[in-house]
Amino acid sequence: MSAAQCRFFAKLAQAVCRLNIDPAKTDFLRLRLSRRIRALGLEEFDSYVDLLRSDPEGPEIRKFIEALTTHTTAFFRERHQYDWLDREGLAILGETGAGFDRPLTVWSAACSSGVELWSAAMLLAEAASRPGGLRRFELVGTDISHAILRKATAATYTEEETAGLADGFRVRYLMRSRAVFEDSRGHLYRIVPELRAKARFSACNLTDATSLPGLSADVVFLRNVLIYFEAAVQAQVIESVAERLRPGGILFTGHAEAVPVHPRLRSIGPSIYRKE
Template sequence: MNKLPPLVLPKVEFNREFSFSDADFERIRKLIYKEAGISLNPSKKDMVYGRLVRRIRELKLATFAAYVDYLESVAGKREFEQFVNALTTNLTFFFREEHHFPILADHLKQRAAAGASELSIWCAASSTGEEPYSLAITALEAFPHGSKPAISIIATDLDTSVLETGRKGIYPEDKIARLPPGHAHKYFDKLPDGNYQAKAVLRNMITFQRLNLIENNWALRKQFDAIFCRNVMIYFDRDTQFAVLKKFAPLLKPDGLLFVGHSENFYFASDYFQLRGKTVYQHAPKK
């Protein structure tokens, strides 16, 4: 019986609207790493094309090479913000990784019982605001009766467009549906267009501001009872992760907690932090 010859599929070349070479992709990888610490896998070439092609159309450029040239020019400095916004991932929803919130509530109550009159939280990758609003709700629910300590939340992100969404606190109904039962009515107002806006009591607790985690100098001048930095450092290489964690250490109060994402493990930073529970860290004992 004769065997069929092996099937050889022709290499498929996609017809792109704009020329996008491997060299163009490599230049973009270096730029986003330098600016945001994001380490793009070589497999992300198609994703990068899809994210940036709209910028090239809007700027009326002919190729990706021309776009990168523009980014590297003096005139292109303002475009860098759009460039970073396009390449950052902002998947989030209310009470994501829900096991963290009861831990936070207990931690805040313990701090208040110990005499703390002010409690502060830093949400270091706030995206469109669902996470800091979840933190604010958790803090309010932790003190349902009588007086409570003053609670403030700093919400930072590299992407300026998502920060503006967070400041407004307006979300569609499908986002609000993820809230625990009763929380939508208690903490959000339904708007005439069918969207929902966080009540003033939540919005007044949160300050949204831009911050780049890989910059040397952060505009933060206080220590925090808790820091949430979840599902962002998976995009950083090990050296960048370590540098960020090292800078977190002095900003976290001695008995503070660091909350990280479900797939993040920072065993290599054991001089600064030790694992306390499921993706929750505390300061390492001083040696």
């Protein structure tokens, strides 16, 4: 892949969804886009450039973006945030009525395969089963990738993906699935219907405020996605997310991410913010 091709791909990703890809990362671009070249039966990157140029609004653009996004995630990733939510967060949210007078709404804003949201769902279901615990909650997952949202909606995971879950959670919140994944060995597990019924997933581009869901969330997970945007875009995304967070609501970000200062978001712990 030539330097000019790298620049073209990086510029296109920036223009379509503000994805900040370093054009010097030739290996990354080659690896990710070779799959598209093979799938389309093309011979070389030049033909792929021509295809994208000739139909900038066409279906391949979405696949191009899909190929460049990274979906790494895990159940109870950054465990300390879930522990904090359980230990302190739910109590302070309860004071705002969340979970009691109205459902407590959790939004996973770059949800990938959904496990971030299902982890919160398990924690909330546990809290709901305790005397005096919250009574109602609802779950919203959004991501730019349609392919990964299909996985989140199916809520079906491999043995390996569910390996880190505590035994009690496996028993209460997973069921054996009859589905078969082409590339997986071992059993598959599906999130139980009681939790699935509380969740809705939809596509949205965080950098395009018009595509964001209309909601008022009590908890937002915005983790490991800000890193893909440059500073001005990060600030714009934080603004859109803060608008959709209720006063008193909680924002979790990734530990490696610097969150732009926002007048209404107060840092209350490592990668934990509360809206004033």
